[in-house]
Amino acid sequence: MSMMMAQSKSESQPIPVxxxxxxxxxxxxxxxxxLKAWFGKSQALKGIDLPLAENQVTAIIGPSGCGKSTFVRCxxxxxxxxxxxxxxxxxxxxxxxxxxxxxxxxLVRRRVGMVFQKPNPFPTMSIRENVLAGLRLNGRRPADAAxxxxxxxxxxxxxxxxxxxxxxxxxxxxGGQQQRLCIARALALEPEVLLMDEPCSALDPIxxxxxxxxxxxxxxxxxxxxxxxNMQQAARVSxxxxxxxxxxxxxxxxxxRMFTQPSNPKTEDYITGRFG
Amino acid sequence: MRAPHTDREYEAELAxxxxxxxxxxxxxREMLVGGVRAxxxxxxxxxxxxxxxxxxxxxxxxxxxEQCLRVLARRQPVASDLRLIAATLKxxxxxxxxxxxxxxxxxxxxxxxxxxxxxPAGSLPLMAAAVEAMVLDAIEAFVTGDAxxxxxxxxxxxxxDSYFAxxxxxxxxxxxxxxxxxxxxxxxxxxxxxLERIADHATNVAELAVFMVNxxxxxxxxxxxxxxx
Amino acid sequence: xxxxxxxxxxxxxxxxxxxxxxDRRRAFVDKLARGACVAATVLAIVPLxxxxxxxxxxxxxxxxxxxxxxxxxxxxxxxxxxxxxxxxTLLLVGIASLIGIPIGVITGIYLAELGRYSKFAQAVRFSAxxxxxxxxxxxGVFVYxxxxxxxxxxxxxxxxxxxxxxLPTVIRTTEEMLKLVPDALREAALALGVPRWKAISSIxxxxxxxxxxxxxxxxxARIAGETxxxxxxxxxxxxxSTSLTKPIGSLPQMIFxxxxxxxxxxxxxxxxxxxxxxxxxxxxxxxARVFIRRRG
Numbered sequence: 001m002s003m004m005m006a007q008s009k010s011e012s013q014p015i016p017v018x019x020x021x022x023x024x025x026x027x028x029x030x031x032x033x034x035l036k037a038w039f040g041k042s043q044a045l046k047g048i049d050l051p052l053a054e055n056q057v058t059a060i061i062g063p064s065g066c067g068k069s070t071f072v073r074c075x076x077x078x079x080x081x082x083x084x085x086x087x088x089x090x091x092x093x094x095x096x097x098x099x100x101x102x103x104x105x106x107l108v109r110r111r112v113g114m115v116f117q118k119p120n121p122f123p124t125m126s127i128r129e130n131v132l133a134g135l136r137l138n139g140r141r142p143a144d145a146a147x148x149x150x151x152x153x154x155x156x157x158x159x160x161x162x163x164x165x166x167x168x169x170x171x172x173x174x175g176g177q178q179q180r181l182c183i184a185r186a187l188a189l190e191p192e193v194l195l196m197d198e199p200c201s202a203l204d205p206i207x208x209x210x211x212x213x214x215x216x217x218x219x220x221x222x223x224x225x226x227x228x229x230n231m232q233q234a235a236r237v238s239x240x241x242x243x244x245x246x247x248x249x250x251x252x253x254x255x256x257r258m259f260t261q262p263s264n265p266k267t268e269d270y271i272t273g274r275f276g
Numbered sequence: 277m278r279a280p281h282t283d284r285e286y287e288a289e290l291a292x293x294x295x296x297x298x299x300x301x302x303x304x305r306e307m308l309v310g311g312v313r314a315x316x317x318x319x320x321x322x323x324x325x326x327x328x329x330x331x332x333x334x335x336x337x338x339x340x341x342e343q344c345l346r347v348l349a350r351r352q353p354v355a356s357d358l359r360l361i362a363a364t365l366k367x368x369x370x371x372x373x374x375x376x377x378x379x380x381x382x383x384x385x386x387x388x389x390x391x392x393x394x395x396p397a398g399s400l401p402l403m404a405a406a407v408e409a410m411v412l413d414a415i416e417a418f419v420t421g422d423a424x425x426x427x428x429x430x431x432x433x434x435x436x437d438s439y440f441a442x443x444x445x446x447x448x449x450x451x452x453x454x455x456x457x458x459x460x461x462x463x464x465x466x467x468x469x470x471l472e473r474i475a476d477h478a479t480n481v482a483e484l485a486v487f488m489v490n491x492x493x494x495x496x497x498x499x500x501x502x503x504x505x
Numbered sequence: 506x507x508x509x510x511x512x513x514x515x516x517x518x519x520x521x522x523x524x525x526x527x528d529r530r531r532a533f534v535d536k537l538a539r540g541a542c543v544a545a546t547v548l549a550i551v552p553l554x555x556x557x558x559x560x561x562x563x564x565x566x567x568x569x570x571x572x573x574x575x576x577x578x579x580x581x582x583x584x585x586x587x588x589x590x591x592x593x594t595l596l597l598v599g600i601a602s603l604i605g606i607p608i609g610v611i612t613g614i615y616l617a618e619l620g621r622y623s624k625f626a627q628a629v630r631f632s633a634x635x636x637x638x639x640x641x642x643x644x645g646v647f648v649y650x651x652x653x654x655x656x657x658x659x660x661x662x663x664x665x666x667x668x669x670x671x672l673p674t675v676i677r678t679t680e681e682m683l684k685l686v687p688d689a690l691r692e693a694a695l696a697l698g699v700p701r702w703k704a705i706s707s708i709x710x711x712x713x714x715x716x717x718x719x720x721x722x723x724x725x726a727r728i729a730g731e732t733x734x735x736x737x738x739x740x741x742x743x744x745x746s747t748s749l750t751k752p753i754g755s756l757p758q759m760i761f762x763x764x765x766x767x768x769x770x771x772x773x774x775x776x777x778x779x780x781x782x783x784x785x786x787x788x789x790x791x792x793a794r795v796f797i798r799r800r801g
Contacts, residue, residue, distance in 0.1 A: 081695055083622055110698030120689040124711050134697035137707055182693070189697060232352050259354045261491025265278070272357045273286065274279045 029054035029223040030075060030112075030193060035089035037070050037079055044070040046247040047089070052193070057219045059238035059255065060227045063275060066244040068227045072195045075225065076112035077105035093193070110138070113191035117198040119178030121170030121185070127153075127162050130170040130181055134189040152188040156180040156214055176207025183214065187222075194218070196226040200233065212237050231271050235259045243267045286351055290360065293343055294419070297364055300336040301415035303329060304371050307378040308411050308474065312404040314382055315467065320389045323382035333375035337368045356488075363488040367418060370477045370484075374411065377470045377477075384463045384470075391459055398446040400464065403439035407471045407478070410436065414481040418488070426485035429478065430494075436475040443468045560783060563776035572777060577743050577759075583770065587778050589745045590759040594785070596660060596747060597739060597755055598729050601667035605728075606721055609672050613679025613717070618705050630680075637673030644669050645734025653738055660746070660753040663739030667731060671724040678720025682713040715797045722793045726786045732757035756782045 030052040037045040044067045052058050052075075060068040073079040074087050077098060090097045098108045121130045131149045135142055142148045149166065153159040158180045162173070170181055179199060186194060196215075200208040215224060215237045228234050234241050234255065241258040243251045243266075251258065251267045262268045269275055281287040307326050314323040344365045347353060353361050410432050417426035447461045447468070483495050571586055578585025612629065620626030648666040656662070686709050694704035710717070735741075740752040741762065756778055763775035 076696065078692060078696055081692065106698050106700050108698075109696055114692075114696035116689060116692065116696075118689055120687070120693040122690060122693065122708055122712070124708075124714075133694075134699070137694065137697065137699040137703050185693075185697065231354065235354065260358060262355050268355050269279055271354045273281045273283055275282060 026053040026056050028052065029094065031092045032071070032074070033090045033092070035071070035074055035087065035091060037067070037074055037087040038085065039070075039082065040084040044247055045074070045087070048244075048249050050242055050249055050252055052223060052225060053240060054223050055220060056239040057215060057224045057226060057237055058240045058242060059234035060225065060242050060244060061229075061231055061234050061271075062244035062250075063270065064229075065246075067247040068244045069197050071244065072114075072197055072225055072227050075193070075195055076109045076114055078109070078114060080105070110134075110189055111191055112193040112195060113186035113189060114195040115179070115183050115186055115197065115199050118202050119175055119182050121173070121178050121181050123169065123171045125170055126167045127170050127173070127181060128166040131184050131188050133185055148188060152184040153181075155187055155218060156184045157210065158184060174207070176203050176210060179203060179207070179211060180214065183211075187218070191222070193223045193225065196224065198227050198229060201229060208233070231259075243270060245270070289343075289347055289351070290357065293340070293347065293360070293364060296336060296340055296343070297367065298419045300333065300340065300368065300371050301419055303332055303336070304374050304378070305412055305415060307333075307375055308408055311378045311381045311385070312408055314385045315404065316401055318385070318389050320386050323385040323389075326382045327379045330375050330379045333372055337372045340364060340368045356491075359488045359491055363418075363484040367481060367484050370480045371415075374474050374477045377474050381467055381470045384467050388460060388463050391463075399439050399443045400468065403436060403443055403468065403471055406432065406436050406439060407475045410475050410478040411481075414478040414485070418481055418485040421485070421489050423486050423489040426482040426489075429482040430486075433475055433479045436472060440468055440472045557783070560776060560779045563773065564778070564780035567773045567777035568780060572774070573781070576745060585774070587756065587759055587774070587781065589742060589754040590756045590778065591781065591785075592745055592747065593660070593739070593742065593754040594729060594756045594782070596753065597663050597667055597735070598725060600660070600664035600749070601671060601728055602721075602725055604664065605668035605671040605675060605724070608668075609675025609724075610679050610717065610721070612672075612676045614683065614705065614710065616676065616680040617683035618709065629676075633673045633676045636669070637677070640733075641666075641670050641731050642733035642737075645737040648734065649737040656750070658738065658740035658752040659750045660739055661749040663735050663753060663755070664749075666734040666738045667728040670731060670734065671728045674724035674727065675721055678723070679713075679717050682716030682720065683709060685716065686712045718793055718797045722790055725789060729786050729789070730757055730782060732761050736761070756785070 028051045032048050032050045035045055035048040035050075036043065046067075048067075048071060050071075060071060062068045070079055075091060075098075079085050079087050087099070090099055092098070093108070093111065097103070098105075098112075121127075122133055125133060128145075128149050129136070131152050132142065132145055135148075150159060150163075153162065158177060161177060162168075162181075165172075170178065173181060179202075183194075183199075200211050203211065212233065215226065218224070219237075219239075226234075226237060235258075238255045241253065241255045242249055243258070243262075243264075245266060251262060251264045253263070258267065259271065262271065281290070307329050310322055310326040313319065314326060344361050347357075347361055351357070410429055413425055413429045416422065417429060444465065447465050450457045451461045486492060486494050571584065573586060573591065574588050575584065575586030576589050577587070612633075616626050616630055620629070644666050648662050648669070652662040652665060653659075690708055690712060691704060694708040695701070699707075735755050735758050739755060739758070741758050742752045742754045746753050760775045760778045760782070763771040763778065766772075
């Protein structure tokens, strides 16, 4: 808030100019420094330095196999879950290294939530139980479970669609609804950062539009990192865009700039469809 | 210059777009060269031929607009492609205006010829030559994506403006000296104004060329000389 | 490049639009293959149905309340029942399940979730497969030398041999069922900051539970009908016994001894005992399925 006021004071022009989407210089919520990742012997990330702006949406784009999914999975230490995978370098969350000695990955994941490419509600659980799963499985009983279910489902605009069938299986919903349920499940833990790994690639355009709308809404309260194959989607939803290629970060810039005048010719070739 | 688009149909669409821009630019060039020749020679036949070409310009303007909209709707162009489309949408307006001004210029040439065929005096041929060169270079810069040439065109507008001021002075002096010259002098004043405006449009075209190539908006840069951050 | 290149002209070797001899032959082969599939299925069901009918037809006459609630009569006398054998089978299978299911399921979880690619897991997996291929009589002989020679025939020895027989099935089905659970669910749980053990027990195992239970039921059904290893271990007992340290009767063993005797009455009783065993296994199966459906 204070930053915004300082910003408006420094602008002495009489007519307010529409600010670009990332006009306010945001703080840095997470930052990767020299991040390298491997699957067995093959290296997927070759030293990534990338800051992630607080309460902003950062989109990661790049061709298949460029390491974008690996990168976000390193941000909540999910990369190492894959047998044979490991990572080096540092990733800070509010300045503290999540790869530091003695850091429990389980605790990192409670602060950095994740939504996957395919909706993955727990099939043995009802809609209600799915929303509460993160808390229940961590042995916490929310004081007011009903209210938490409602607010979480309202945040993802799913409440009105499912309020009469909270006891039905989470898998009984449509693909788009399942994905929103998964987002609600992640949000119920009140994470600080939300990672989304191609959250719309299995959805139809209308369901995609609803998720994107949702990203706009919650993007003001959460730091969001979204991996996407769809460049128009990156252009629509993000404040910043990072372009990965062959395990390297080629360019990181405000999205408006990235899609009108990228500075790296490789980025230009990729986003205009001139690759390979 | 750079790798073609993976989608060959898209590549072809953009190639066709560039080709049409080139054609429209070529017609404007020919109209201006023809108009200036007609003016200098007092050649009404040539003037009429220039006026007749305006239709081609109008047709190309509509076609290019449609094509740009189609690419925008179907391809969602970004980066350099987006700048090409955005710049072309503006360019066609400038080119169309230049075509109109050439037409008006030629109408004045016909009027002048009907009154008293006489070679235009003073600085007019010099100004016409300067404008002609600006237009040629501006269109060339846009079509070939030559930002350096475009930047250089932009420096020449001041020269045209000073010719214009000088010419107006000459014509006013004529009119004051001999009232019989007023009919001719007012028409020549109009011609000078057309040329000055054509030069302004050429400036716009050059600015669009720079934007298209560098992604940098340099319009109105000369007005507020505030340092860019 | 300016204009796009012309699309390639379709080769003249395009497939014919009308049905030809080849197409008619393909349709015929298709019908033939379908017919063969149906025939093979029917052939496979015939013995199953025949056995059930045979057992039911032969055994139903001797089946009565007295038959179920009495102990065997001496050879030559009319009457007598299989109470000792029913209780013996329930006890043997119960104890074997108490030993075999936990060990088997936990080993399966280890193989699928924890050790998956380790050398040790490979060895365990290999051993389980080998064990699954060992004839049950060999296991009976093993338990005989390992236990019976030291402590004598006992229900416990019988249960241990049955537990060993069910282990490979339980281990491998548990592992296979857990492998069928999509990794997406494991990742979903881990990404919610759930500890690994909790993710495995609450999400993965729970999701695979119906499959695991089916595998376990198959294993239980199989050991309920095992005869050979019990001859060396539980031995048999005409009296009702619930002691783990004494010999104990069982349905398979009763069926074996009765059907190999010379007495016609005993033959009928063997068929009735077989019918009881079949029904017992059926009830266990259906019961387990209902239970799983309710919970799932």
